[in-house]
Structure formats: C-alpha cells, structure tokens
Amino acid sequence: MMLRSVHLSLGFGVSPLLRCLPRFSGLASCSWSGISASPEGLPLGVPCSRQHGVFRAFRMSSGGPGTSPDVDAALGSAVALPAIQMPKICFCHSCGNPTKQVIPDGDKNMRQICVVCGKIHYQNPKMVVGCLVEHNDKVLLCKRKIEPSCGLWTLPAGFLEIGESAAEGAARETLEEACAEVEVLSPFAQLDIPRIGQSYIIFRARLKTPHFSPGPESLECALFALDDIPFDSLAFSSIIVTLKMYIEDTKSGNLKFHYCTINKRPGASPSDPRGFDVDQRLHS
Amino acid sequence: MMLRSVHLSLGFGVSPLLRCLPRFSGLASCSWSGISASPEGLPLGVPCSRQHGVFRAFRMSSGGPGTSPDVDAALGSAVALPAIQMPKICFCHSCGNPTKQVIPDGDKNMRQICVVCGKIHYQNPKMVVGCLVEHNDKVLLCKRKIEPSCGLWTLPAGFLEIGESAAEGAARETLEEACAEVEVLSPFAQLDIPRIGQSYIIFRARLKTPHFSPGPESLECALFALDDIPFDSLAFSSIIVTLKMYIEDTKSGNLKFHYCTINKRPGASPSDPRGFDVDQRLHS
Secondary structure, three states, rough: OOOOOOOOOOOOOOOEEEOOOOOOOOOEEEOOOOOOOOOOOOOOOOEHHHHHOOOOOOOOOOOOOOOOOOOOOOOOOOOOOOOOOOOOOOOOOOOOOEEEEOOOOOOOOOOEOOOOOOEEOOOOEEEEEEEEEEEEOEEEEEEOEEEEOOOOOOOOEEOOOOOOOOHHHHHHHHHHHHOOOEEEEEEEEEEHHHHHHEEEEEEEEEOOOOOOOOOOEEEEEEEEEEEOOOOOHEEOOHHHHHHHHHHHHHOOOOOOOOOEEEEEEOOOOOOOOEEEEEEEEEEE | OOOOOOOOOOOOOOOOOOOOOOOOOOOOEEEEOOOOOOOOOOOOOOHHHHHOOOOOOEOOOOOOOHHHHHHHOOOOOOOOOOOOOOOOEEOOOOOOEEEEOOOOOOOOEEEEEOOOOOOOOOOEEEEEEEEEEEEEEEEEEEEOOOOOOOOOOOOEEEEEOOOOOHHHHHHHHHHHHHHEEEEEEEEEEEEEEEHHHEEEEEEEEEOOOOOOOOOEEEEEEEEEEEEOHHHHHHHHHHHHHHHHHHHHHHHHHOOOOOOEEEEEOOOOOOOOOOEEEEEEEEEE
C-alpha cells in the first residue's frame, strides 16, 4: 500500500515545522526541517576513551567490526560534508597499480579503473542489519561503548558480513552486543541512507531466554517500555525512525513492513533528531 | 508473522522431492532438492556473442553495470564452487602495498590487511534492486541480452549504486533495461543469497505511461499474464522465487512483504530451478 504526500507523524517533538516536499517522482515524500554535523557511521569501533568529539565528522566505515575510526581531521562540525562519502580507491586490488577516474564504456558513472590491468573498482552501499527485540511489551536497547554516538542508546545492529543472511547477521549482532539469543520473527523495516551508502534492515525478534548483558561494544543493555524509550538519547536517526514507526504500528495494532529513506543534513551528527529528513516512505 | 517449518508451496513442478530442513535456529526453513553449477551473478555485462557456456561458473561481479565478466576458467560445471565467492583483495586501496589475511583485534573474521599501512579491507554483501511492474494484471519481464542467463527472462534489476536509495535504484534499472518510467508502490521482497554475497530487494511498481521497449541490456520486453509467466525460461533463482510468491499473494488477495534466503547449490547455474534451496522464509 502506498502513502502519498503524508506528513510523517513521528510525534516526538523533533521540529515544530513538519513539511512535505516531493523529492523522488512517484514516491511519498515527507520531511522536516533541521540543522547541524556528521553522518551515521555505525560500528566504527572507537572506544569512548578515544573519543574525538561527538560532533566531529567521520568518513564512512569500511563495513565491519573493529574498523579503524577513519576520522577525517579536516572535517569539523561547522563544515558541510561532501554529497556522498566513500573511502577513495587509489590503488588496484588485483595488481597494486594506481587507479584513475573514468566512465567505462556502457556505464554512466565515474569509476576507479586500474591504469595497468583495467580492473574496474565498483563501490556499493552496505547493509546494516539489526533486531528490534520484543519482551513483555518492552524493547531491548544497548548503550554504545564505542564511537560514534558513544553513551547513547541503540538497537543491536551492525554491518552484514559476507556469507550470512540479513536475518542471521541481525541475530549475530544481537548476540554480540547484548549477549542475547533471539528468534527472528519478521522483517520490520528497511531504511536507506544514500548520503553515506548504508541501508538498515531491521527485524522483529524475541528473546529465546530472558537473558541479556552488555557485550564488548555496549556499556549497558536494558528493556524499555514503549512510553519510556529515551528518544533524546538515541544514537542514530535510523533508530529514532524505526522505534517511532514501531510505536505507531504497535498502538494501532497493525504491524507492517516499512521502507523509507533518511536524508542526512550536511553536517548533522548521527544522533541529531533534527539533522535529517525522512523521505520515500512506503509500506507493505 | 512467522512461518515455522512450512513447505514452500511454490507449485511449479521444480522438484518432486520437497523437503524441510531446519538450517538457521529460530527461523522457518524450507528447501527442495536439486543438482548442478554456478552462482547468480546478475549484471556481468557480457554480450551473448561472448558467451562461454551457460553452465560455466562465474566469480562474483564487483557490483556495477559494465562489469567485466571475470570468468574463472578454472571453474567448470562439474567443479564444486568454494563456499563463498568474492574477488580477492591482494593490494591495499590506500597505498598499493600487499595485503595479508589476519583476524584483527576485536574481530572474529579473517580480513585482508595492508602489511604497510595496516588498513583493513572489509568485503560486504551487495544489494540488487529491481521492480515487479504491474500493468493490467500482467507483469513486465525483460529478456536478457547479456550474460549470465543471456536469452532468459528476468525482472528489471541491477546493483544498487552509491548515492541512491533502493527505490530509486529499482526505478533506474527499470528505465535502463525496459525504457519504462515507473512509480514505485511498495516493498515486496528481500531475498538474500549468502553464498554469492547478494541481497535482492524487489519493489512493486506501476507504469507511469504504458510505454516500454528493450534497453541496451535487453533483447525484448513484454507483459505477461500471471498464468503465462515462462517459468522454464527465467534467468535467476531470485526471480523464480519472487514471481511465485507474487502469484501466491495475488491469488490469495493478500500482498505481503516477504523475506527469505536462497542457498545456491554448489555448481548450480543461476537459472536452474532445482539448483537452490529456499530458507528462513518470513513475511510481514
């Protein structure tokens, strides 16, 4: 079922000025105004002790746990980020020679191509997978022990690995971050963040046993009643939007699968509730 | 809603031996038996004239249009493929020096790490996005002009690019492959193929105008009534499964969002209807 030009009724006092802006032809479009600095960069793996400042901008992680922080010292909170953030491929994977930027025959986009062997190095968005774990009308959140958004609450989630399915990856991340064994119940949401080349895939899940505890990347794990979710201390825009959609569905008694895009405002911090627009909102 | 241990009732005569095998703890599991050789490798960009043989195995594409075929001559139809197929990262993107395989501190997986600068090179699954275009109770299919599966029918789909959302990418691929402008209506399915590091995201869509024609990668485009879909001439397992789920939903009058995994059998061709198992089947 399609939603056309509807206001995004995520009533959590984000902005007094909700507005609808058609952005993508043929898709529902909702946004709200906001300000501020830095992209959603989930598992960068920087312990709190190495924190460089909450509003410092990060280059996109390469997509795995233990990734070095890759902080771009040239980017500060007041500097607008480039439209799309990707690590530069300067040398060929296969032969180690330099690459150059070329639009290959039959392509429309600039690619990094090896000047010696001609290999084309494509860069594609990465999937972040996570669980919305339900237990006795509460949901499981983890307080992050690592940057970005150290000290803020999130759903257990992380980059999908080669060789696993999204559901397996979401369960693995929940085990790693909350030491919780879960049964994945249903797909709940896909939230694309084009600016940073990430797509969040969130599943509903339930605890197999009522046990959880913080893993190495979490300071604390806790169950929150829906009315008690700390919306002013959530780590990422994707988590804010997911939890608001979940609360709406739960209160209406109609759980759906949701699709939307999150357009980060240049310079916004990952957790800034006014630092993004929600767009292209669809559901099953 | 979760489905537990149900038979996958895709009644299209794929195999006489449907069987249920629990594979992923806590998830519904369905499979059927099959035989054969090579992974689903969507937009490899090899024209028919360069075809090396339908059952030859391909290394995974790097994820973009115009990708060179990257045929592994050492792999034939009779040779079992390695468990997961990814291009090897032999040299560092950043400095061009060799990499070595190491499990980084705090990680559990082997990664390619630069021996000089220490950069970790993660490899993550890629998203393939496409549209199931509905028009007058028919669906739009494209006959492929490129390998793999040249000459077979598919939904318009291709690798998601950096900077676009999945819905935008699905509409772009439909424009490129079928010269059709579409309005994306709703998310329909996610089909993960862990063995080859791909995740298909399929949207329902409608034609904005009743015009379509083959793009450079298509030999032909046509609308098919659901009873006339050429299941014996479909290009990929993901397309077979998507269309069967769509027919089931349409006939029951209950369109849902579907999630499943496709486990390619080692050595199976992309289009072999007996060359894969469907597993972890969930829906919204």
